[in-house]
Amino acid sequence: MSKNPLMRTWNWIDNRIGYSDYIVPLMVHLVPDSARWWYIFGSATLCAFMVQVFTGVCLAMAYVPGGEKTYESLVYITNTAPLGNLLRGMHYYGASAMVMLAVIHMIQVYMHATYKYPREMNWMSGVVLLFVVLGMAFTGQLLRWDANGVWSVTVAAEMAGRTPIIGPTIAHFIMGGETVGGSTITRFFAMHVFIMPAIIFAGIGLHMLLIMRHGISEMPDANDPVDPETYKEKYEERIHKTGVPFWPDAMWRDMIFSTIIVGIILGCSLFLGPPTLDPPPNPSSINANPLPDWYFLWYFAVLSLLPPKLETWVILGVPILGFLGLFFLPMISNKGHRAPSKRPWAGGTVIFGSVAFLVLTIYGYKKPWSPDFGVKELPASVVGTDQGPLMEGAKLMHIKGCLYCHDISGYGGHRGPELTEIGKLLTRDDLIIRINNGGHNMPAFASSISSDELHLIVDFLLTRGVDQDQPILNGDSP
Amino acid sequence: MNSDQPTNETPCCQQQQRRTFLARLSIALSAVIGVIIALPGIGFVLAPVFRKPKQKWRKVGKLDDFKVGGFVLVQYEDSSSVPWAGITAKEGAWIRRASETEFIAFSINCRHLGCPVRWVDDPRLFMCPCHGGVYYEDGTVAAGPPPEPLQRLNVRINNGQVEIESGPTPLTLTKIT
Numbered sequence: 143m144s145k146n147p148l149m150r151t152w153n154w155i156d157n158r159i160g161y162s163d164y165i166v167p168l169m170v171h172l173v174p175d176s177a178r179w180w181y182i183f184g185s186a187t188l189c190a191f192m193v194q195v196f197t198g199v200c201l202a203m204a205y206v207p208g209g210e211k212t213y214e215s216l217v218y219i220t221n222t223a224p225l226g227n228l229l230r231g232m233h234y235y236g237a238s239a240m241v242m243l244a245v246i247h248m249i250q251v252y253m254h255a256t257y258k259y260p261r262e263m264n265w266m267s268g269v270v271l272l273f274v275v276l277g278m279a280f281t282g283q284l285l286r287w288d289a290n291g292v293w294s295v296t297v298a299a300e301m302a303g304r305t306p307i308i309g310p311t312i313a314h315f316i317m318g319g320e321t322v323g324g325s326t327i328t329r330f331f332a333m334h335v336f337i338m339p340a341i342i343f344a345g346i347g348l349h350m351l352l353i354m355r356h357g358i359s360e361m362p363d364a365n366d367p368v369d370p371e372t373y374k375e376k377y378e379e380r381i382h383k384t385g386v387p388f389w390p391d392a393m394w395r396d397m398i399f400s401t402i403i404v405g406i407i408l409g410c411s412l413f414l415g416p417p418t419l420d421p422p423p424n425p426s427s428i429n430a431n432p433l434p435d436w437y438f439l440w441y442f443a444v445l446s447l448l449p450p451k452l453e454t455w456v457i458l459g460v461p462i463l464g465f466l467g468l469f470f471l472p473m474i475s476n477k478g479h480r481a482p483s484k485r486p487w488a489g490g491t492v493i494f495g496s497v498a499f500l501v502l503t504i505y506g507y508k509k510p511w512s513p514d515f516g517v518k519e520l521p522a523s524v525v526g527t528d529q530g531p532l533m534e535g536a537k538l539m540h541i542k543g544c545l546y547c548h549d550i551s552g553y554g555g556h557r558g559p560e561l562t563e564i565g566k567l568l569t570r571d572d573l574i575i576r577i578n579n580g581g582h583n584m585p586a587f588a589s590s591i592s593s594d595e596l597h598l599i600v601d602f603l604l605t606r607g608v609d610q611d612q613p614i615l616n617g618d619s620p
Numbered sequence: 621m622n623s624d625q626p627t628n629e630t631p632c633c634q635q636q637q638r639r640t641f642l643a644r645l646s647i648a649l650s651a652v653i654g655v656i657i658a659l660p661g662i663g664f665v666l667a668p669v670f671r672k673p674k675q676k677w678r679k680v681g682k683l684d685d686f687k688v689g690g691f692v693l694v695q696y697e698d699s700s701s702v703p704w705a706g707i708t709a710k711e712g713a714w715i716r717r718a719s720e721t722e723f724i725a726f727s728i729n730c731r732h733l734g735c736p737v738r739w740v741d742d743p744r745l746f747m748c749p750c751h752g753g754v755y756y757e758d759g760t761v762a763a764g765p766p767p768e769p770l771q772r773l774n775v776r777i778n779n780g781q782v783e784i785e786s787g788p789t790p791l792t793l794t795k796i797t
Contacts, residue, residue, distance in 0.1 A: 209705045209709075292708065296729065296735070299791075300729075300734035301733060303793065304793070304794050305794065307796070309794060310791055313791055314669045318668050319668045319702075320671075320789060321699075321701075321711060323698055323700075323702065324702035324705030324706070324709065325668060325705075326708070422707055424707050425698075425710055425712065428738050432735050432749075445733065445751060446750075446752065446765070511751055511764075512749055512751065513754070515747070541742045543742060546740075557752050584763055585762030586756075589756075590744040
């Protein structure tokens with residue numbers, strides 16, 4: 143019996159709660175000594191989740207779900223509440239970190255084929271967790287209840303509404319009625335704060351339980367494919383020969399990486415701050431520019447680039463098939479090679495997916511398919527003169543909205559073809575027909591442009607790309 | 621009671637039968653508890669789905685305030701708002717006085733994915749900021765991904781007031797052919 147009263151107290155508690163009997167064996171369970179820096183992403187995802195739980199609970203102390211009070215409470219948290227800005231930022235960057243880390247963790251597990259026997263259910267529970275995390279990310283983005291939030295819900299409901307037969311039911315369930323309004327935000331709050339976190343807690347519990355049950359996987363060995371008949375025996379044998387205790391031999395790497403992640407979350411929040419709030423959530427305001435947060439921007443781009451016939455199937459198919467494909471992956475291949483060098487298709491899939499994600503995300507930011515409402519008038523330096531019919535034609539290009547979609551020398555949107563050198567490519571008649579009749583994603587302007595206006599615009603366009611180095615003076619047409 | 625040792629006169633299978641019965645009883649009772657807990661909640665949460673859509677006439681301005689010409693944006697209260705909705709109870713529509721007696725109104729929701737379309741007066745087009753949908757002034761699709769024309773809303777003139785019939789957000793449905 144120890145003489146130290148502190149030790150005596152601890153021993154009393156330990157004897158009652160069983161810390162040494164239950165927790166310590168879990169902490170020091172043997173892990174393969176090859177499990178090194180590749181294995182840090184799962185624990186970092188858990189660490190980001192802890193950041194989310196704590197900052198989320200704190201934010202909920204001041205956040206008011208419902209109507210315009212929601213927006214006011216967000217403004218209060220951001221501008222007035224002590225440390226509110228920091229907490230909102232940490233919650234935002236924590237969400238980004240969690241999504242990012244969960245995906246990286248999944249890619250690492252996929253590349254090492256850790257989902258093969260006997261860890262199929264580890265993978266399956268992980269896939270469910272990933273989708274709930276994405277659900278958290280989406281509902282969380284909407285709890286930032288500003289103009290963007292209102293329109294994002296509308297878009298989500300419209301997407302769900304495309305489901306055959308039960309579409310309207312799902313859409314009305316999401317909106318909490320026939321329109322986006324007061325019932326919508328309370329619904330999303332309940333999902334984000336009660337339902338999904340409960341599923342995540344349970345999912346993490348199952349995920350951890352399965353890790354304990356089957357042990358941490360070894361690094362893949364190209365000469366040692368998985369054979370369900372003998373795998374478990376071999377693993378047990380090796381782990382007892384060469385394994386190291388998880389705490390502290392393996393866990394210190396997790397701790398270092400998680401510290402870096404939390405540091406980055408804090409740093410981003412301090413230096414970049416939380417996302418700026420848009421105008422208040424008024425569903426009748428049209429000056430909104432709905433954009434999802436970065437992790438869904440690729441999907442937003444996909445929806446813009448699709449041929450309309452495919453659209454409904456992609457809107458609904460990508461999430462459903464994505465989930466089913468990932469979920470049942472271990473059922474398709476649960477034995478054989480684990481080494482990436484023996485699985486070129488796996489590497490190819492990851493590289494293709496990453497490149498597609500990157501390209502589509504960049505597209506999503508640039509939004510070349512949208513009219514550019516903020517485009518400026520063409521300056522005299524581009525037009526070649528500052529007066530006369532040529533300048534009038536250039537002004538009309540702006541007034542009539544041509545520049546919303548067509549770029550001329552760096553001024554204008556990118557929805558339609560660039561017109562910087564159009565004078566070289568099309569004749570006067572071609573241009574008149576195009577503008578009047580429209581065609582292939584260009585509206586017909588015959589009814590909204592007078593004959594004089596049309597000729598001014600066409601005269602101006604015919605000068606594009608023709609003798610650009612000799613500026614036309616006094617507005618004379620060539 | 622429990623101290624009775626099972627004797628040969630009370631065969632073990634009687635004990636076994638009792639256990640089986642109690643196990644089944646407990647499972648059945650847990651199902652009953654589950655149903656009692658879940659049903660009211662599920663009903664409460666799903667209620668909005670089964671509510672009949674309400675449509676109400678909402679005043680959007682005096683008749684004299686509307687000039688014959690292009691579209692203007694009007695705001696009115698949603699027909700099925702909750703008491704705490706505040707600003708989120710608003711709904712918007714584009715309305716145009718086509719002649720002395722005729723009004724045309726469209727819901728502001730793009731029929732592609734519901735973003736708010738903007739009326740651009742000079743080219744006389746509705747444009748959507750999200751995915752590049754464009755509509756003519758009669759609501760038909762001019763360009764981009766929308767599969768359907770803009771949703772027309774009913775307008776009436778009542779005692780010198782212009783009224784719009786507010787209703788559910790238009791959903792573009794997938795038709796099974």
